[in-house]
Amino acid sequence: MRRFDDNDEKKVNNERWLLTYSDMITLLMIFFIVLYTISTVNSQKFQQIAASLGKSFDGTNYVVGQYSGNSILDSIKTTNNTSTDNTIESQLDKLIKQNNLQNMVTYKVDERGFVISLNDTLLFDTGSADVKPDQKATLIKIGNILKAMPNYIRVEGYTDNVPINNSQFHSNWELSVIRATNVVEILVNDVKIDPAKISAVGYGEYRPIVPNDSDKNRQLNRRVDIVIMNSDYNKWEPNQ
Structure with a gap:
């Protein structure tokens, strides 16, 4: 039977940091993906709202969220x-x-x-x-x-x-x-x-x-x- 010596213990310890590092990289990647997603959605919403307010009375179509039409009160x-x-x-x-x-x-x-x-x-x-x-x-x-x-x-x-x-x-x-x-x-x-x-x-x-x-x-x-x-x-x- 092979004996477990100090060199084996050092070898195992030296490789543990890779697990922590990979976990940290994964979490950072997820974090930045979430930030990017949120910023993209908000940007789209603000663009829609700005465009809609500017066009609500000039006869062009508008889109705010799930609603769209020829004017803000078109459906009334x-x-x-x-x-x-x-x-x-x-x-x-x-x-x-x-x-x-x-x-x-x-x-x-x-x-x-x-x-x-x-x-x-x-x-x-x-x-x-x-x-x-x-x-x-x-x-x-x-x-x-x-x-x-x-x-x-x-x-x-x-x-x-x-x-x-x-x-x-x-x-x-x-x-x-x-x-x-x-x-x-x-x-x-x-x-x-x-x-x-x-x-x-x-x-x-x-x-x-x-x-x-x-x-x-x-x-x-x-x-x-x-x-x-x-x-x-x-x-x-x-x-x-």
Whole structure:
């Protein structure tokens, strides 16, 4: 029988490091593969989102995750008409052109959802929260376009930073809240939008979209936004 001497022990010990080294190399390889995979996926997602936001209103196709189409709201139709030209954008464009509202009504998509901005001079007199009788019909038409949508709707009031100076309102904040509330009441009472899915919010002068440093900018800040909320926001609504 061959004896196990010190030379054999040294030989075995000298080769053990190869096992540790190979394990370490394998783990490093897996680690870098995972990092590369994650970075590639995120890069693709960001590219898709950036491209979609840039193209959502120019008539080209968009792709965000598993959804695709001709525009972000392309799949949302009203119940009265199912033609391919009956998207929310096309109906708003038609309404804006027919009533010469190009400088009064605009729309966009942001992280909250689909936002329709109404210049305050369209609906209200200066310092007033009462919707002008001759523009109530315009607001109802906009509401009818949105009525069939299942999304939550938030009406947001905004003002500029010029202090309110009348006996009816104590602050711009109060004015913005009452304006938003009056718009909601028309959408609920006249358009018959479900009151459980619509709300009013007032931000006053504290959420300007441009600096209040000119008459033109202050006019842009005085507005009412009708926000068709992204479905991701549903989970934050109470009683859901």
